[in-house]
Amino acid sequence: xxxxxxxxxxxxxxxxxxxxxxxxxxxxxxxxxxxxxxxxxxxxxxxxxxxxxxxxxxxxxxxxxxxxxxxxxxxxxxxxxxxxxxxxxxxxxxxxxxxxxxxxxxxxxxxxxxxxxxxxxxxxxxxxxxxxxxxxxxxxxxxxxxxxxxxxxxxxxxxxxxxxxxxxxxxxxxxxxxxxxxxxxxxxxxxxxxxxxxxxxxxxxxxxxxxxxxxxxxxxxxxxxxxxxxxxxxxxxxxxxxxxxxxxxxxxxxxxxxxxxxxxxxxxxxxxxxxxxxxxxxxxxxxxxxxxxxxxxxxxxxxxxxxxxxxxxxxxxxxxxxxxxxxxxxxxxxxxxxxxxxxxxxxxxxxxxxxxxxxxxxxxxxxxxxxxxxxxxxxxxxxxxxxxxxxxxxxxxxxxxxxxxxxxxxxxxxxxxxxxxxxxxxxxxxxxxxxxxxxxxxxxxxxxxxxxxxxxxxxxxxxxxxxxxxxxxxxxxxxxxxxxxxxxxxxxxxxxxxxxxxxxxxxxxxxxxxxxxxxxxxxxxxxxxxxxxxxxxxxxxxxxxxxxxxxxxxxxxxxxxxxxxxxxxxxxxxxxxxxxxxxxxxxxxxxxxxxxxxxxxxxxxxxxxxxxxxxxxxxxxxxxxxxxxxxxxxxxxxxxxxxxxxxxxxxxxxxxxxxxxxxxxxxxxxxxxxxxxxxxxxxxxxxxxxxxxxxxxxxxxxxxxxxxxxxxxxxxxxxxxxxxxxxxxxxxx
Amino acid sequence: xxxxxxxxxxxxxxxxxxxxxxxxxxxxxxxxxxxxxxxxxxxxxxxxxxxxxxxxxxxxxxxxxxxxxxxxxxxxxxxxxxxxxxxxxxxxxxxxxxxxxxxxxxxxxxxxxxxxxxxxxxxxxxxxxxxxxxxxxxxxxxxxxxxxxxx
Numbered sequence: 066x067x068x069x070x071x072x073x074x075x076x077x078x079x080x081x082x083x084x085x086x087x088x089x090x091x092x093x094x095x096x097x098x099x100x101x102x103x104x105x106x107x108x109x110x111x112x113x114x115x116x117x118x119x120x121x122x123x124x125x126x127x128x129x130x131x132x133x134x135x136x137x138x139x140x141x142x143x144x145x146x147x148x149x150x151x152x153x154x155x156x157x158x159x160x161x162x163x164x165x166x167x168x169x170x171x172x173x174x175x176x177x178x179x180x181x182x183x184x185x186x187x188x189x190x191x192x193x194x195x196x197x198x199x200x201x202x203x204x205x206x207x208x209x210x211x212x213x214x215x216x217x218x219x220x221x222x223x224x225x226x227x228x229x230x231x232x233x234x235x236x237x238x239x240x241x242x243x244x245x246x247x248x249x250x251x252x253x254x255x256x257x258x259x260x261x262x263x264x265x266x267x268x269x270x271x272x273x274x275x276x277x278x279x280x281x282x283x284x285x286x287x288x289x290x291x292x293x294x295x296x297x298x299x300x301x302x303x304x305x306x307x308x309x310x311x312x313x314x315x316x317x318x319x320x321x322x323x324x325x326x327x328x329x330x331x332x333x334x335x336x337x338x339x340x341x342x343x344x345x346x347x348x349x350x351x352x353x354x355x356x357x358x359x360x361x362x363x364x365x366x367x368x369x370x371x372x373x374x375x376x377x378x379x380x381x382x383x384x385x386x387x388x389x390x391x392x393x394x395x396x397x398x399x400x401x402x403x404x405x406x407x408x409x410x411x412x413x414x415x416x417x418x419x420x421x422x423x424x425x426x427x428x429x430x431x432x433x434x435x436x437x438x439x440x441x442x443x444x445x446x447x448x449x450x451x452x453x454x455x456x457x458x459x460x461x462x463x464x465x466x467x468x469x470x471x472x473x474x475x476x477x478x479x480x481x482x483x484x485x486x487x488x489x490x491x492x493x494x495x496x497x498x499x500x501x502x503x504x505x506x507x508x509x510x511x512x513x514x515x516x517x518x519x520x521x522x523x524x525x526x527x528x529x530x531x532x533x534x535x536x537x538x539x540x541x542x543x544x545x546x547x548x549x550x551x552x553x554x555x556x557x558x559x560x561x562x563x564x565x566x567x568x569x570x571x572x573x574x575x576x577x578x579x580x581x582x583x584x585x586x587x588x589x590x591x592x593x594x595x596x597x598x599x600x601x602x603x604x605x606x607x608x609x610x611x612x613x614x615x616x617x618x619x620x621x622x623x624x625x626x627x628x629x630x631x632x633x634x635x636x637x638x639x640x641x642x643x644x645x646x647x648x649x650x651x652x653x654x655x656x657x658x659x660x661x662x663x664x665x666x667x668x669x670x671x672x673x674x675x676x677x678x679x680x681x682x683x684x685x686x687x688x689x690x691x692x693x694x695x696x697x698x699x700x701x702x703x704x705x706x707x708x709x710x711x712x713x714x715x716x717x718x719x720x721x722x723x724x725x726x727x728x729x730x731x732x733x734x735x736x737x738x739x740x741x742x743x744x745x746x747x748x749x750x751x752x753x754x755x756x757x758x759x760x761x762x763x764x765x766x767x768x769x770x771x772x773x774x775x776x777x778x779x780x781x782x783x784x785x786x787x788x789x790x791x792x793x794x795x796x797x798x
Numbered sequence: 799x800x801x802x803x804x805x806x807x808x809x810x811x812x813x814x815x816x817x818x819x820x821x822x823x824x825x826x827x828x829x830x831x832x833x834x835x836x837x838x839x840x841x842x843x844x845x846x847x848x849x850x851x852x853x854x855x856x857x858x859x860x861x862x863x864x865x866x867x868x869x870x871x872x873x874x875x876x877x878x879x880x881x882x883x884x885x886x887x888x889x890x891x892x893x894x895x896x897x898x899x900x901x902x903x904x905x906x907x908x909x910x911x912x913x914x915x916x917x918x919x920x921x922x923x924x925x926x927x928x929x930x931x932x933x934x935x936x937x938x939x940x941x942x943x944x945x946x947x948x949x
Contacts, residue, residue, distance in 0.1 A: 148896030148933045280892060287897030288885045290831020290872035294898060297830035305825060330814060348825030349834070350817045422835045422843055422898045422932045471833075471898030472932045503836045699892050703938070707895055710934030733840035733930060742923035744936035 128181040129208045130159065132216075136236050136249035138165050143175045143182035143190070144197040145443060146283055147470035147477070148707075149762040150700035151197040153281045155205050157696055161267060161274040162209035164233040165248070172282065174467035177445035188550075192443040193478050193590060195663035195760025198696060202758050203266075211264045212255070219255035220246050269694060269755060278699040283469070294471045295441045296426040296500055303428065303496040304333055306489050307352040309359065310341040310509050313726035314585050315366035318342060326355040335359070336492050343489045349500055356502075368585035368726040376583040376723060380517050383538045388579030389556035391537075391565040395573030400532030404523025408613050411520075412602045413787040415720035417513035417591055418728075418736060423471025424506040427486035430496035435462045436487055437496075441470035443477040451480030455487030463487075474711070475590035478546075479511050507736055508728040512721050513591030514540040514560075515583065518602040523573075528614020529624065532573040535564055535602075540588040541580040555580045559590075563599025568632050568661055569607060569625035585726045592711060593766040596662035601788070604658035604771030609784065618657055618775065619645055631666040631691050632659055634752055639668035639689040642750060649780075652676065653684070656775025662767045663760030665692035669709065669768040671776040680798030681777070681790070683745040686713075688765055690749070693756035701761050706747040708765030714739035716770035718791050743797045800860055803867065804829070805874035815861035820844045822860050823871060831872035831901050835930070842929030845902035845909075846871050852909035854928075872901035875908055883949065884908050887942040895933035903929050907943050916947045 131139040140159050146152045156170040175182040179190050185204075186196040213233045220238035221228040223246070231240040239245050269276075286292030311317065321342050323335035331351025336343040344355035401407055428439035429452065436456040442448040442465070449463040456463075470477055486499035501509070516539035523532040541557035543550050551557055556578055565576045582588070591597070611621035619640045626632050636659040640646075643655055652674050659668040672685040688705045695701050718737050722729045730736040747765075774785045777795075785793050802809045802822070813822055818837075823829045823846070832855060835843030839854035846855045847870040848863065863869070875881035884907050887893075894900050903926070910917055910925030917925065922940055931939070 148894075150895075280889065281894070284889055284892070284894040284897070287894045287900050288888045288904060289876055290829075290901050292897055293830065294833075296834065297824075299828060299830075348813075348817075348821050350814070350821040350825070353837075354814075420932060422841065422896070422930065423833070424835075470896060472896045474932070500834070503838075703892060703895060703935070706937050707934040710936065711932070714934065732838055733836050734838065738930045738932065739934060739936070740928075740930060741926040741936050741939065744934065746937050746940075 129205060130163075130212050132212070132248050132252040134249040134252065136169070136247045138163065138170045138248075139173050140170050141173050141175050143184070143201065144192040145174060145441065145467055145470055145473075146172070147192065147441070147443070147473035149197070149704060150281050150697060151192070152283065153279070154198055154696040154700060155201060156282055157274045157277075157279060158202070158205045159209040161272060162206045163213050165236045167274060167279065167282070169236055170282075175445070176467075177449045177465050179446055190444065190446045191478060192473070193475060194594065195762045195764065197762075198758045199664055199760055206266050207264050210266055211261055214261045214264065215255040215258045216248050216251055218258055219251040223251060223254065275696050276694075276698070279697055281700070292469060294423050295428060295439060295468045296423055296471065296498070298428050298439050298468070298498065300428055300430070300439065300496045300498075303498055304345050304347060305349045305352050306336070306343045306345045306486070306497040306499045307349060307356055307502060308338075308341045308343045308485060308499065308505060309356050309361060310485075310505060311363045311365065312508065313363070313365040313369050314587060315368050316340060317364045317366060319362040319364050321362070322360040325358040325360075329355050329358060334493060336489050338485065338488050341485065343499070345489070345493065345497060353502065365726060371585035371726045372724045373722045376515065376586065379583065380515060380538050380581050383579045383581035384519060384536060386579050388536070388577050389554040391556055391561040391576040391578050393575045394571075395532075397532050397534050397573045397575040400573035401521060401523035401534065404531050405526045406524045406613065407521065408524065408610055409519070409521045410606055410609055410786060412518045412605055414513075414516045414598060414601060415788060416515045416586060416588075416722075417715055417719050418507055418510040418721050418730065419472070419474045419476035419591060420507065420733075420736060420738065421472030421474055421476050424503055425476070425482035425501040426499060427483045428496060428498045429456075429483075429486040429490035431456045431458065431487065431490045434458050435464065436490065437464040437466070438483065438487070439466045439468060440483055440486075441468040441477060442480065442483065443470070443473050443475075444480060448480045448483045451484040452487035455484035456491040474592040475594070476510065478590050481509075481511070503733070504731045507731050511587040511589035514542060514588040516598050520602070520606045522606070522610055524610065524614060528610075528616055530569075530571055530610055533567070533571045534575045536577045536579065537561060537564060538579045538581050539598075540582045542588050542590060544580060544582070545588065546590070559595040560598070562595025563603060563660060563662065567603065568629050569622070570627060571625075585723055592708070593763045596660065596763070596767040597712070600658060600660045600662060600767045601770045604660060605774055605786065608656070608771070608775045608778070612778075622659060629661070629666075631756075632661060635659060635666045635668040635689045635691050638750060638752060639670050639687055642687050642689065642748065643670040643672060643685065645670070652780055654776045654779025654781070656772045656777065656779055658768050658771035658775065660768065662764050664757075665690055665759030665761055665764045667764050667768050669765070669772040671769070671772040673773075673776045673780055675777060675780045675795075676798065679793075679795045681795050682798050685748065686745045687748045687750070688768070689752065690761070690764065691752040691754050691756070692759040692761050692764065693754050694758050695751060696758065698751060701751060702749045704761045705749045705765040708763060709747050709769045710739055710744055712766035712769035713773065716773050716788055716790060717743070717795070717797060718789050720789050720792060801865055802860065802863060802869060804869045805871060811860070813860060816859045819846065819855040819858045819860050819863065819869070823855065829871055829873055833898055833901055835899065835902075840930070841899070841902075842906060843899050843902040845905040845929065847875070847905060847909060850909065850912060852906050872905060875905060878908075880911055880946075881908050883946050884911065884942070887946045891938045891942040891945065893935050893938040893942050895935055899929060899931045903931065903939055907939070911943065911946055917943065
């Protein structure tokens with residue numbers, strides 16, 4: 066059942082693979098295969114911090130690690146930091162196995178390189194899907210452990226002793242007779258040694274760093290204003306660009322009168338693109354004023370009459386299509402037909418914008434046949450491709466300098482704004498920083514799909530499910546993002562995640578998916594992705610079954626979770642922490658949800674009260690997680706707290722709507738977000754576990770909506786099946 | 799030409815009268831700790847202090863700032879004891895996730911604590927609800943503010 070994580074060793078065949086192919090999974094590649102073969106413009110001008118020591122003074126000990134002659138360790142992170150704390154987690158893994166103090170580890174962003182930095186779970190170089198720790202838990206530690214072994218060997222060789230007589234400690238090799246030498250002094254020799262055939266890893270009971278609640282490495286610069294996000298970068302001679310993109314997807318620019326804009330002080334250029342106009346100014350204010358002064362004529366294209374009602378009608382109509390079968394077990398028609406009772410329900414989730422607080426922004430410069438980007442991106446290789454497409458240079462001539470991200474949530478898995486920045490930069494002879502206004506950012510997002518889910522279940526005379534039929538309709542994100550990953554029948558693994566493999570014991574089961582791409586709206590990944598959708602509908606419907614069976618929702622779920630002891634454990638602990646069996650006053654209610662999401666087990670409880678005017682007040686919000694071995698408990702807690710409230714914000718308030726082909730929302734006044742006064746405290750409980758790490762960045766987000774609607778039903782008897790709650794007139798008090 | 803007193807130093811700027819302070823700070827003076835989030839005083843990422851009051855610099859035209867009025871930004875808020883305490887509390891409580899809003903959160907928190915050294919939950923709601931955190935670090939922000947008030 067449990068994969069033994071205590072004694073992982075790199076097998077010989079795997080080691081050969083590493084050496085032969087340059088794949089980063091073992092992390093030990095020698096200097097010839099190093100990234101950063103050339104120093105980029107960015108390193109000359111932007112990254113002036115201490116990490117900017119000339120790379121030639123460091124010696125590479127793998128795709129993930131460099132050690133300087135001064136002993137400082139540079140961790141080349143395959144994952145970008147966007148608040149999830151993953152780079153500190155990686156640094157802790159390295160500190161653990163390399164035996165260096167955490168504060169001696171400096172982070173550098175990995176360049177685009179699928180071979181070195183592709184994610185083994187996702188299949189490409191990306192930060193997303195709550196995969197970072199799961200994918201790198203072994204490779205990152207193996208890379209550091211292998212480096213340690215090589216450093217010890219190099220020191221032993223220098224001293225003429227056996228490596229068995231030496232040990233690594235605190236950035237030094239300690240040998241017999243009080244010999245000691247710093248890593249920086251033996252790193253060149255170490256890099257010439259063969260890759261060790263066996264790289265044993267520490268047993269969890271020997272961890273000194275992993276498992277400690279340590280402070281994040283990236284936070285000091287974020288409390289004194291010194292941290293630089295993309296929007297803060299200043300490249301010499303750079304000017305600021307902002308755009309107006311055709312409000313309707315598929316529309317084109319017909320003509321623009323820019324005479325008034327060009328006359329404004331500080332406006333430098335007006336650039337025409339196929340579907341947008343950019344104004345370039347000395348500062349953002351000039352660019353924004355210039356944009357307002359343009360007289361633009363658009364060809365709105367084929368989607369200019371689309372509105373939300375039409376989109377919803379098309380989604381409903383899609384239920385009549387066959388679609389793709391995701392799961393079929395037993396005979397669903399017979400099971401439901403012969404059941405004692407039958408329950409049906411339809412759930413609906415809206416389009417959602419990401420609304421990252423740092424809007425889409427990208428610094429780009431095109432010089433000759435090269436394009437250089439400074440941009441916070443979750444997908445460096447795709448970013449390079451988008452810039453190549455926008456600027457007309459070859460993808461291999463695009464340099465990507467990845468940056469801290471001011472909110473990702475999936476939005477920066479897309480490269481539309483990078484393509485646009487490169488297309489603007491192509492037309493001028495200076496670097497530009499493209500900054501989208503909040504209005505552009507809200508109206509030109511790629512939104513979480515609008516899903517409609519229909520369920521039908523048959524219950525036996527004891528109220529337990531004997532048949533479970535589930536049909537999902539919504540856009541296939543995968544079909545747009547990575548068409549090759551979708552089989553011919555259109556089955557999108559993300560759209561059916563959680564739903565297609567219910568954790569509940571269901572003898573007769575059928576799950577069907579019908580893809581339906583809306584007109585006028587592009588869809589993409591949104592924090593929580595498949596599990597966000599799956600957990601909401603599954604946990605709403607199972608709650609309805611429990612209540613139809615006149616059974617307690619916790620007890621009912623437990624009866625169906627025989628095969629999932631970890632799910633039982635989180636469910637039981639959540640119920641215990643919430644005093645589940647204690648009666649609440651009228652108008653109060655508790656709701657619960659449990660699922661396996663991103664390889665972690667979660668149970669979330671909401672306890673709320675609702676008044677006669679539909680005012681909701683959440684009194685308690687409890688999140689219990691078993692996410693396997695925890696690298697940094699503080700980061701796990703933070704992600705569960707913040708992630709849960711991120712999901713709450715959407716479940717309460719958010720819905721993107723379309724009128725005449727345009728997104729109707731524009732800024733935080735009409736796309737409101739959870740604020741301090743709305744935010745209940747989140748109680749987090751982590752169950753100690755020796756299992757492999759699960760994902761945690763999106764897990765909390767996925768669980769809150771069902772717990773919320775289940776609690777609302779418990780409090781009021783009203784079942785809300787369409788999110789957000791604001792749509793049904795609820796508000797926060 | 800306007801003279802702005804920012805973080806104790808005078809800066810001469812030649813900008814349009816209606817230009818908001820935010821863009822003067824960021825794009826003219828290169829002080830990028832103050833962030834753009836919405837441009838309409840809805841998110842608080844651009845919060846600075848004007849004579850000790852928390853103001854949204856994205857909607858404050860520079861010509862509305864009287865000569866001699868003191869502007870303090872995130873880059874210098876730590877020079878006051880209270881500012882430093884708040885920054886330290888942010889680190890001790892591991893408040894920060896992506897960090898983009900935190901300049902504004904800290905500026906609002908310092909202004910709140912300056913006016914009300916021991917704010918209750920309602921005071922914190924009132925003083926901090928103009929600042930959006932999309933990572934939703936609210937639980938820890940509240941804890942950090944309370945720790946400063948109790949210190």
